[in-house]
Amino acid sequence: MLLIHCPYCEEERPELEFRHAGEAHIARPENIAEIADEAFQRYFFIRANPKGVTFERWRHIHGCGRFFNAARDTVSDRFLMTYRVGEPKPDLRKIDRK
């Protein structure tokens, strides 16, 4: 079971309180009704699924209820950081990878 730091509650809580919510930093196009098939495909279907650091969304569903973002290493399951909705995607080179 993972321990996840909720950036709103500002503490580590067990994974049971959270729900994973897919890849982060995929903004819904503002003019979604107008976009071409390829653009919709990129937005809705295509995901990075990397081996290594991934940016993903979590929700503290059995806690404060907030969605937030996380950088996690998919090899070790280590969370590099979690941060609030609206904050920019962190620069990987500046994150402590340990």
Added chain:
Amino acid sequence: MTQPFRLPTAGRLDAAGTVSFTFDGKAHAGLAGDTLASALLANGVHLVGRSFKYHRPRGILSAGAEEPNALVGIHRDPARKTPNVRATVQELYDGLAAVSQNRWPSLAFDVGALNDLGAPFFSAGFYYKTFMWPRAAWERLYEPVIRRAAGLGTAPDQPDPDRYSNRFAHCDVLVVGGGAAGLAAALAASEAGARVILADEQAEPGGSLRFEDGAFIDGKPGWEWAQQTAAQLAARDNVRLLTRTTGFGYYAQNMLGLVECLTDHLAAPDPEAPRERLWQVRAKRVVLATGAIERHMVFPDNDRPGIMLASAARAYLNHFGVAVGRRVAVYTADDSAYAAAIDLKEKGVEIAALVDLRPAPQGAHVDEARALGIEVLAGHAVTGTEGRLRVHRVNVAPVNGGAPRRIEADALVTSSGWTPAVHLFSQSRGKLAFNEATQRFLPGQYVQDAVSVGAGNGTTGLGEAIAEALQAGGKAAKEAGVSKARAKVPNLEAGSTERWSSGMAGAAPGAEAGRKAMAFVDFQNDVTAKDIRQAVQEGMRSIEHVKRFTTTGMATDQGKTSNLHALTIASEMLGKPIPEVGLTTFRPPYTPVTFGALVGHGRGALFEPTRRTPIHAWAEAHGAVFEDVGQWKRAWYFPSGGEDMHAAVARECRTVRQSAGIFDASTLGKIEVVGPDAARFMELMYTNPWQKLAVGRCRYGIMLREDGFIYDDGVVGRLAEDRFHVTTTTGGAPRVLHHMEDYLQTEFPDLKVWLTSTSEQWATIAVQGPKSRDIVAPLVEGIDLSDEAMPHMSVREGRVCGVPARLFRISFTGERGFEINVPADYGLSVWEAVWAEGGKHGACAYGTETMHVLRAEKGFIIVGQDTDGTVTPDDAGLAWAIGRKKTDFVGIRGLKRPDLTAPGRRQLVGLKTFDPKTVLEEGAQIVADPNQPVPMKMIGFVTSSYWSENCGRSIALALVENGSHRMGERLHVPMEDGAIEVEVVPTVFFDEKGERTNG
């Protein structure tokens, strides 16, 4: 009851502590502190089981958790029959009853052993090749026969009566393994002030000090030091010492699973006490002191009872005081087995010969063995063994040619070297590195906050291992942030006469390629060296494929003694170095864990919550039959006067349409959507337009996912400009709220909207039927119920039975109908008042089955029954619910995808069987031509199907390709006893014009 192989001068057990037990019904005596294996050996019993595939007689290989052979059933009472227990770890208790497995009619005479004669036919992959045709024979003949013939113990046939407990724990340093290294690490970490958990699988810590009687630590014999140190640790406030506790799984973020055995060693356990306890430990630092496992030699007929590991023979001798034979032969390719020969000889056991594969072994141990008069046959190999149920002769030959010898012996102990137990390290996702010099896989790169020490880390000298462990323990405490961590690491003087060398892996002479020998690599799955070679010859290249083809390493012991042998043989055959062939993945659990321990209290009523509505007790008292809908218990139907389900549902359906019915709809999901931007938000969440919906009116809403498929539906009432009462499907409530929150928080965070789940705050009572207004009217205050003031699809706030209420005029039956929402605490009393009024008008209570039938008569869909996540509003005949002028809502773009707008999609239609009495099966497939060859082209399937009492015939809904253009067409539903002919019709079967909502 004499224990003829117990030596009075050896071992640590108290000769006075006699314990009696039975094996296959025969009574034996053992001593307190014995394992079942040591007690059997004390009685000269080596034959304990039959092998998995060939039913070959098998004995005891090891003295520990790695045991592949000696699996028995332990029968405590009729409900407590544990199969596949390793006799080497089962502690003896008075009255223990063990039975052998996989044999018939008896262990000594087993009919299944005929398989052994047929061994050439049962070689690697036989399962995949032999039993292919005819296909039907697989289910009826091959599989049942194979399953019975090849197998281990029998699963218990009664529910497990035992309790299992579960604990979470946090610590600074978790030490797994309580041998010399683990104890030293725990000592150093705890002296530094760290909170330490030390787990060891044995009843008494000490690890290999159990048999290494040449070890001295801190001036004491190793075992004595271990017991004193364990007692010292247990007395410390900051140490939790867990014995009989196996660290079986290493998970993310330094969480480890441990299982503690609490009662399996007791003669009369307290029935209230838990049998096992699962520990889920979160450790800041982990010290892995898991030791090493000895490998057997791979040579012809190396599996006879009486052939065992050299270290096991030492454990039985030095700890349990049991000689594994009167005249013991030794076969080795490394130094450590010499100690077994020397120990046995010194205790008066005759050593028939010490066969060493190496041409010129040298050192003090060789000299000592020779000085004791042991014949050392250097450069020799064991080429075969004899003896039906126990080895009695060992055939030996010089490796470089020369006269073979036949040596009489009643036991043969072997060692080909030691494999570090890197299982937990590997589970932690650390990378193993192959050490060429010593031919071992050792911990390489760490991924988690862990460190390996001792033999598990390839550190084989006792002094070095203890020094390494002390350092690691102190460092772990420091890294865990223990504030009072003192730099000083305790110092322990350790020394040992134990000798270690790298040994060999793979097949020994006599079992080389081209030989027909049965030289076992994996005893538990009956895999020989020849099988591994055959797998490579037949094209397996990766060790993962070799493993699956031969099943090597896939038994319950997970190849603890065999994996390196298999890998070496495969790498020789492939002509590639071992690291290139690769190592199979280690997965939890390290040793078998009971389901009971994993499940803990979470079974039966505690498996998951049961949700009941406020009206549940009334329904129960009125004879309702309940169905499970998610976690909810819902009244399914209300049989009266001995009615069966069919009769009860028919009566309920009739009554609702003739007078009225009352239905508990409390499980409906409810979400309060509030705020200045509530209408804008609703526009984005649902396909429908909401801005112009007047206060006090309702609308049926459809929610899509972004891909354009229906996600949920429900009636929404607008209570104020800024307030909506949203209903969802019963099962959909949590995910709909989650979906809404997702968009509100992350895509539309500027909208001023608040969402609140109110599903359990409101009890919902539906009153449906021509008399519904008459029933409701006397109970309602402050609301004008006339059609003009409160038309169909409207909502009012007021009081019902004096309780604040939201009254909806809506209908899921097609009749005039109301849904009364009152605070849940008043639900039952309001229901009773409605029931009393209903009685005056001949109303009935109805359940979910009648609800389903009545809505199907009207063609109303149920999301999840008539839709399956690939259905668009247009497919479901609901295109009218899409706001055509809207420029955005979730799913608007998905609906424009080419596949979703293509003609000929599966669309919802009604079906009428030609025989009105035939009720179709839900889920049945539909074809256009029932006479086409198999496999037929399926053009759709039945989603809902019922007997409709009101229509006097069966009705069904179905998703059919191009269905909306097939009205009047004849289609077919092929069933086992012939195709059923159906006609495609509109989805509304009753009151097509919809006049009854005002009727």
